[in-house]
Amino acid sequence: MAIKRKYIIITAVVLCIIAIAAFAGSFSTKKSEKFFVVEKGPFEASLNCKGEINGLVATPIPMPKILGDRELRIWQLKILDLTQDGKYVKKGDFIIQLDASQIISGMREERQKLETEEADLKNAKIDSTVRLTELREDIKNAKLDLEYNKIDLEQSVYESAAYQRKAQMTYQKAENLIAKKQRDYQLEQNKLKMRVGRSEERVKRSKEKIDKFQQAMQAARITAPEDGIVIFGESWDGTKYSKDGNISTWSNGPPIATLPDMSEVLSETYVKEIDISKINVGDKVNVSFDALEGVVINGDIKSIARVGEDHKDFDMKVFKVIIHLDESNDGLKPAMSSNNDIILASEEQALFVPINAVVSENGEDFVYLSNHSNKQKTPVTTGVENEAFVLIKSGLQEGDKVILNPLLEEN
The missing domain is CATH 2.40.50 (OB fold (Dihydrolipoamide Acetyltransferase, E2P))
Structure with a gap:
């Protein structure tokens, strides 16, 4: 029984020692994470956005x-x-x-229509020939009558004045009749010519339409x-x-397909409106590819859209950004996904602090310096930030000790 009690006491002491050590380690860690000493060093910030690559030049297939x-x-x-x-x-x-079944069906109907139109044209030409022949024969007979009347007029000089007057009127009437028949002939000729012309035009249009159907078959x-x-x-x-x-079949619509030339490559991406003010034309970009492990190609921003647009993959307005790659790669294929890291800042020697050391109040940024046991609120001018740090343009110097999460420390 005494041995068992002794074992319990020893176990309890060991557990207490472990707990104290853990608490001390936790306290030490917490204390070490409360401050950050400002030092100069390399700083880089980038904006990552997914994109899709394509050739700078593409031949459309409309x-x-x-x-x-x-x-x-x-x-x-x-x-x-x-x-x-x-x-x-x-x-x-x-x-x-x-x-091409619609094309074949349309061409078959048009061929049947052409047969009808050609038959109508043939009939129109026959009718025109027959009718004009009849009218010419009438004019010919009227001219013969005029000759008879002329002879009668010439012989009337031996007759009475009344007979001479009658012969003169008969001759004039025959002349008028010939003039009328000639006018009627001209009108009928024009009328029949227009009828034949309309038939010829219908035949011509039908043949042209059949030719279009044949071209459509090939197309x-x-x-x-x-x-x-x-x-x-x-x-x-x-x-x-x-x-x-x-x-x-709308010929003015988007192309059916394109044939991109991948010797010069672009990446098309979209940037949220809250980030668009951070980038400019000419900014450098590091472009990598999910499908090509280890391949990174440098590039720069070629253009930024002036107007935002709605996009199904974003919950806010976005702006289209075109990135030109400095070189191509044999493994690049059209429409391949790209990871575009737009370089917002890259400095070899810069001052920066953790993001959680900066406090914003009324549009101004501050940090809290640790000066022995005192806290000193200091205004700073910040620049761009990356995932962990924010660039300090002014307000701090190397060696300053800033407090992390200063507002939490006050609580």
Whole structure:
């Protein structure tokens, strides 16, 4: 029993010693974390944003203009087949095959219409020939009558004055009749000419439309205009074009696909409106890639959008930023994700303090210096910050001891 009691006492003493040591270590650690001694050293701050790379120059593959011709009345076509997105192709290689059934159906209807129009034209020409022949025959007969009346007029000199007057009037009437028949002939000729002309125009338009359908048939198979990597565009709902999907024939719309030239590369990214004032055109950028481990390429900001926009991946306005990479890499592919670290500040010798040492009051920044047992509130001018530290432009000097979390210390 005495041995058991002795064992319990020894155990309790050991536990007390461990607890005291732990408390002392905790106190020592807490005390060491209460201050930060200002020193000069290298400081860098950056703004990280995800982006997507692409070639500086890209050859667009638009919807063939003939397919968007309103006269054909084809508003959208089904995609029967297409090459693999991201595949390298050469000039003339297959890109996409569109369903031509609407084109074939339209051309068949137009051919039937052409047959009718050609038949109407043939009939119009026959009718014109027959009618004008009849009118010319009437004029010819009227001229013969005029000759008879002329002879009668000439012989009337041997007759009475009344007969001479009658012969004169008959001759004038025959002349007037010929003039009328000639005018009627001219009017009928113009009328029939217009009828034939309208028929010829309808036949011409129908033939031209059939020719357009034939061009559209050929255009339904789209090939690469240049060498490059195929990047397909998106439909109105934001989805990539794919097999069995529909595509609008609007020729002024976005391209069906592009062939980027990856010899010069850009990264397109978006910066939140709260951060946009921190960056400027020309700022240096370190660009890395999830798909290429260890590859980092330098670049700089080429342009910053003047107007913010809404974006589905952000809960506030963002500004589009274009970054130009100083060089390319064989492993870079269009639409590959990039990590863009925009350098906000990079100094070899700078003063900086932990973020939790700075207090903001009424738009001004302060730190609390530790001077033996006293606390001295000191205004400072801050610069950019990184994840842990903030740059101090003025107000402190090397060796100053600032208090961490000074407001908590007061409590």
